[in-house]
Every structure is written in structure tokens, then in C-alpha cells.
Amino acid sequence: MGVIKTDWARYPGLFLLALWAGGIFFFSIGVAPVAFRIMPSQQAGEMVRGSLSVLHGLGLICGAAFLFHSLLQEKAQRMAQGLVLGMLLLTAISQWVVTPKIEELRRSREVQSERFSRLHRASTSLEAVVLLMGFVAMWQIAAATRSPE
Numbered sequence: 396m397g398v399i400k401t402d403w404a405r406y407p408g409l410f411l412l413a414l415w416a417g418g419i420f421f422f423s424i425g426v427a428p429v430a431f432r433i434m435p436s437q438q439a440g441e442m443v444r445g446s447l448s449v450l451h452g453l454g455l456i457c458g459a460a461f462l463f464h465s466l467l468q469e470k471a472q473r474m475a476q477g478l479v480l481g482m483l484l485l486t487a488i489s490q491w492v493v494t495p496k497i498e499e500l501r502r503s504r505e506v507q508s509e510r511f512s513r514l515h516r517a518s519t520s521l522e523a524v525v526l527l528m529g530f531v532a533m534w535q536i537a538a539a540t541r542s543p544e
Contacts, residue, residue: 408464408472409536412479415457416529418450419522440501444494447518451490454525458483470539478532482525489521 426446430439458479465472465479493514500511 405468405536405539408461408475409533411457411461411464412529412533412536415454415482416526416533418453419526419529422446422450423522423526436506440506444498447494448490451486454486455483458486472536472539474535475532478528478535482528485521485525489518493518493521
């Protein structure tokens with residue numbers, strides 16, 4: 396497997412991270428708030444849950460593709476790779492630990508409970524941390540691209 400040596404070769408990695416982070420940003424300021432403003436709560440919850448599942452899938456694909464692509468780079472992007480690994484871990488926790496517990500409470504009609512609120516805050520916090528980590532990773536790659544050899 397050959398090593399890619401040019402700085403422009405880092406742009407696919409930036410694109411993958413921007414796609415993931417942009418999806419989180421749009422979901423947070425557009426999809427979820429609008430759904431709960433224009434739909435009955437039950438339907439909005441189902442739409443947001445489905446959208447979040449798609450967003451998590453997108454993130455897992457983008458993260459894995461980023462890691463694969465970054466392995467082809469001549470200069471190791473260790474900080475960005477570490478951040479993306481963390482993003483992947485937090486996304487997996489949100490998708491396969493937090494979201495099923497929220498769904499269980501939603502099905503049992505306990506959406507007004509303190510446990511539901513706590514899990515919702517955890518889910519929101521996980522997405523915020525993933526977004527911030529994505530921004531830092533993109534900044535690190537962009538700064539490394541501009542740095543002289």
C-alpha cells in the first residue's frame with residue numbers, strides 16, 4: 396500500500412469530517428427543533444430517532460473512512476486520528492447504549508420522567524462533544540496542511 400505524499404491528499408479527510416460535523420450541526424439546529432415545533436410529540440420523537448440513527452450511521456462510515464484514508468498519509472495525523480477514534484466511540488455509545496434506553500422509556504410512555512431527561516441530556520452532550528472533537532480534528536488537519544515541511 397503506497398503512501399500519499401501531497402498536502403492536497405488530506406482534503407478527503409477534511410471532507411469526511413466536515414460531512415459528519417455538518418450533519419450533527421444541521422440535526423441540532425434544524426431537524427430536531429423543527430420536528431418538535433411542527434409535529435405532535437410522538438411523531439417528532441420517532442422522526443428524530445430515525446434521523447439520529449441515520450446520522451450515527453453516517454458518522455460511523457465517515458469516521459472509519461477517515462481513519463483508513465489517514466493511514467495512507469505520509470505524515471501521521473495522530474491527534475486527528477485520536478479525536479476521530481473518540482468520536483467513533485462516543486457515537487457508538489449514543490447509538491447502541493443511550494438511544495435504546497431512551498426508546499425503551501418512550502415506548503413505556505415515561506418521556507416525562509427524570510431518567511428520560513437525564514438520558515436525553517446525555518445524548519445531547521455526546522453529540523456536542525463529538526461535534527467539538529470534529530471541529531478540533533478539522534482545525535488540526537487544516538493547520539498541518541498549511542505548515543511548511
